[in-house]
Amino acid sequence: MTKKYQIVGVGNALVDVLAHCDDSFLAEAGIDKGVMQLIDTDRAAELYGKMAAAQEVSGGSGANTIAGIAALGGRTGFMAKVRDDQLGNIFAHDIQAQGTDFATKQAPSDHPNETGRCLILVTPDGERSMNTYLGVSCELSADDLDMDMLADTDWVYLEGYLFDSPANQAAFVSAIEAAKAVGGKVALTLSDPFCVERHRDAFRVLVREYVDLLFCNEHEMQALYQTETLDAAMEIAATEVETVACTASAKGAYILNGGQKIHAPATATKVVDATGAGDLFAAGFLFGLTNGRDLMACGTMGCVAAAEAISHMGARPAMDLKELFGDNKLM
Amino acid sequence: MTKKYQIVGVGNALVDVLAHCDDSFLAEAGIDKGVMQLIDTDRAAELYGKMAAAQEVSGGSGANTIAGIAALGGRTGFMAKVRDDQLGNIFAHDIQAQGTDFATKQAPSDHPNETGRCLILVTPDGERSMNTYLGVSCELSADDLDMDMLADTDWVYLEGYLFDSPANQAAFVSAIEAAKAVGGKVALTLSDPFCVERHRDAFRVLVREYVDLLFCNEHEMQALYQTETLDAAMEIAATEVETVACTASAKGAYILNGGQKIHAPATATKVVDATGAGDLFAAGFLFGLTNGRDLMACGTMGCVAAAEAISHMGARPAMDLKELFGDNKLM
Numbered sequence: 123m124t125k126k127y128q129i130v131g132v133g134n135a136l137v138d139v140l141a142h143c144d145d146s147f148l149a150e151a152g153i154d155k156g157v158m159q160l161i162d163t164d165r166a167a168e169l170y171g172k173m174a175a176a177q178e179v180s181g182g183s184g185a186n187t188i189a190g191i192a193a194l195g196g197r198t199g200f201m202a203k204v205r206d207d208q209l210g211n212i213f214a215h216d217i218q219a220q221g222t223d224f225a226t227k228q229a230p231s232d233h234p235n236e237t238g239r240c241l242i243l244v245t246p247d248g249e250r251s252m253n254t255y256l257g258v259s260c261e262l263s264a265d266d267l268d269m270d271m272l273a274d275t276d277w278v279y280l281e282g283y284l285f286d287s288p289a290n291q292a293a294f295v296s297a298i299e300a301a302k303a304v305g306g307k308v309a310l311t312l313s314d315p316f317c318v319e320r321h322r323d324a325f326r327v328l329v330r331e332y333v334d335l336l337f338c339n340e341h342e343m344q345a346l347y348q349t350e351t352l353d354a355a356m357e358i359a360a361t362e363v364e365t366v367a368c369t370a371s372a373k374g375a376y377i378l379n380g381g382q383k384i385h386a387p388a389t390a391t392k393v394v395d396a397t398g399a400g401d402l403f404a405a406g407f408l409f410g411l412t413n414g415r416d417l418m419a420c421g422t423m424g425c426v427a428a429a430e431a432i433s434h435m436g437a438r439p440a441m442d443l444k445e446l447f448g449d450n451k452l453m
Numbered sequence: 454m455t456k457k458y459q460i461v462g463v464g465n466a467l468v469d470v471l472a473h474c475d476d477s478f479l480a481e482a483g484i485d486k487g488v489m490q491l492i493d494t495d496r497a498a499e500l501y502g503k504m505a506a507a508q509e510v511s512g513g514s515g516a517n518t519i520a521g522i523a524a525l526g527g528r529t530g531f532m533a534k535v536r537d538d539q540l541g542n543i544f545a546h547d548i549q550a551q552g553t554d555f556a557t558k559q560a561p562s563d564h565p566n567e568t569g570r571c572l573i574l575v576t577p578d579g580e581r582s583m584n585t586y587l588g589v590s591c592e593l594s595a596d597d598l599d600m601d602m603l604a605d606t607d608w609v610y611l612e613g614y615l616f617d618s619p620a621n622q623a624a625f626v627s628a629i630e631a632a633k634a635v636g637g638k639v640a641l642t643l644s645d646p647f648c649v650e651r652h653r654d655a656f657r658v659l660v661r662e663y664v665d666l667l668f669c670n671e672h673e674m675q676a677l678y679q680t681e682t683l684d685a686a687m688e689i690a691a692t693e694v695e696t697v698a699c700t701a702s703a704k705g706a707y708i709l710n711g712g713q714k715i716h717a718p719a720t721a722t723k724v725v726d727a728t729g730a731g732d733l734f735a736a737g738f739l740f741g742l743t744n745g746r747d748l749m750a751c752g753t754m755g756c757v758a759a760a761e762a763i764s765h766m767g768a769r770p771a772m773d774l775k776e777l778f779g780d781n782k783l784m
Contacts, residue, residue, distance in 0.1 A: 141550075170546060171546075173546075173550060174550050174551075175511065175520070175546070175547040175548075175550040175551050175769060176543075176546070176547065176550075177508055177509065177510045177767065178508065178509035178510070178543065179508045179509070180506065189506070207538075207539055208538055208539040208540050208567070208568075209539050212507075212509065215501060215502075215504075215506075215507070216506040216507065217506075219472075219504060219505050219506040219507075220505075220506050236539070237539075436508065438506060
C-alpha cells in the first residue's frame, strides 16, 4: 500500500539571518569560516549587534531538504521544535506553505528559550559561515515525535546537527525504531565535520546499525572514518552502509551502492551563497530515489538542486524546482 | 555650522514579508494589484496563511529611503515605532547596521500591538501588491519624536503613509515645526494614490505651507490635484512648492524647480520586484541634493538607486550603492 509520506524529516527548526561581510569581519569576530559553530544567547546578541543589515529566511538543514522535496512535489512531513513566537510562526508558516505537514507542538510563548536562529555570514567568495543559536530547537525529545507520521512513511530523514543533547538522541532512536517497525528506511546526513567530531562513536554505530542511506560531504566522511583520503573512507563506508551519497563541492557527488561507485558531475553555476548546497543536494537525490529513478539520475537531480541553492542568498529554493528539473529533462 | 544629520526621517517601522504569487492569487484573495492596502490583524492572519513561503526583510517606505541614504554615506537618523519583539528587534538592528541613528523608544513586549509588517505579493511581472498591518507603528506620536535630532538636521523627510491617525498627524506637525525652527527643510513623500485620496485636503495644506521638496509618482500627483493629466498637476504643483520630484516608472523622473522642468531618464534594468522603487529614488535624489549636486544629477542618482531596488526581491539595497554610484560616475 502506498504510504502517506515518501519522506518525513526530523531536524532543527531555525530561522536563518543572512548578511554579507568580508573576510576580515570573520577574523575579527573570531568566526571559523565555512563551518557551523554553536553559539549561546550572549554570543548571538554580540554577533548580531556587529552584523550588517540582514534578511530572514526559514532554514534548518533538514527542513531545507524537506522543503526542497516538497517543492518538487514529494509527499513530506517534518518534526522540529519552535516556540510560539514571531520567528517560530514564520518557520511553521514557511514549511507548511511549501506543502509539508508540520505539526510538532510549539513551546508556549513564555518558554525561556526562543525559536532558534542561525546567523549566517556570507563572504564575497560565496562561502557561508554559520553561527547557530539553537534556542528551543534542541529541546526536541522523543515525546515530540508524531508516531502516526513515522508509521506512514517510506523514509525517515535525520539531520546530524540535531544529534546533540541526550533528549535529541533519544528522539533519533525512537524515530528510527518507529520507521523500521513498519519497514521504513533511514537516511542520515552527517551535517558538518565538527558535528562528526563531537559524535563520531555514536554516528559510527548509527550508520552501521540503522542507516540505509548516508549523506555527507568529503570532509565529513573523512572525519567519520578518520582516514587521510576520501577513497579510504569510502572503502570503509561501502562495507557498512547500503548507499552513500557524498558531495564534493565543485567536483560534484560520488554515490556508492553495493560496491559500485557512480560520479555525478556538479552543475555549473555562480556561487552567490553556499548556504543549503548540501541540503538541496539531499532534496534532489531523495526526490529521485523515492520516485524510482536510478542512482545516476538521483545524483544529477541532487547536483541541479544544489546549484540552484547556491545561486542566490538563502538555502530554500528561490525558483520553481519542478520547472528547473523539467528544463534539465529530469522530470 | 555643519549639522549632525543631513536627513532625519519620520515614518513607519515595518518588516516586509515577501512572497511570489500569480495574478489569480491576487484576484482570489481580493488584493488590489500594485498598491498598498491597510489590513487588520484578522486579515493579516488569513492572508499570511494563504501566502507561499516568504522572506523577511526590514522595510517601511521612509525607512527604506533613509537606509539607502545611509548606505551611500549620508548622515541620517530615523524615528518610527516598534514593539520590543523579535520583528521589532530585527527592524531596529537593520536600520542601525546600515549606519542610521535610531533611538525611538520601543513599546514594551506586552504591548497589545505587535511590530508592524507588510505582506508583499510579487507577481511574475515584478509588480508588488502590499498589505500592511501597521501594528504598533501607527502609534507614533509627537511624544516619540527625538527633538534633539530634529534640531540638528538639514532636512526632515516625512512618509505620507504614516499620516493616518490623529497621533501621527500631530507628530508630523511637531516634526515640521522643530525642523523649521532651526532653518531645516521639509521633504514629504505622498506614498500612494489611496493615501492621497484619504488625506487630500490635509496633504494640500502641508504641501502648500511647509513642504520644500515633494516626492510622488504620476498617479499620486494627479490624485493630489485631481487633474486628468500629469502636466496639469505639475503646473499647479509648480505654484505651490519649491521642488517636486515625480517618478513615472519606465519613463524615469520629472523634476520641477522654480519654473524649470528637468527629465531624468530611467535606468534600464529587469524588474524582479518593484518594491522600494520610489523609496530608493528618494534616497538617491536626497543624497545628491544634500551633497550639493545639481537637480539633473539628483534625478539620475534617484533613477540609478531605484533600478537597483527593483532588480531583486526586497526594497533595501542588495548591492553596495556607493560602488554602483561609482560605476555610474555619480560619485
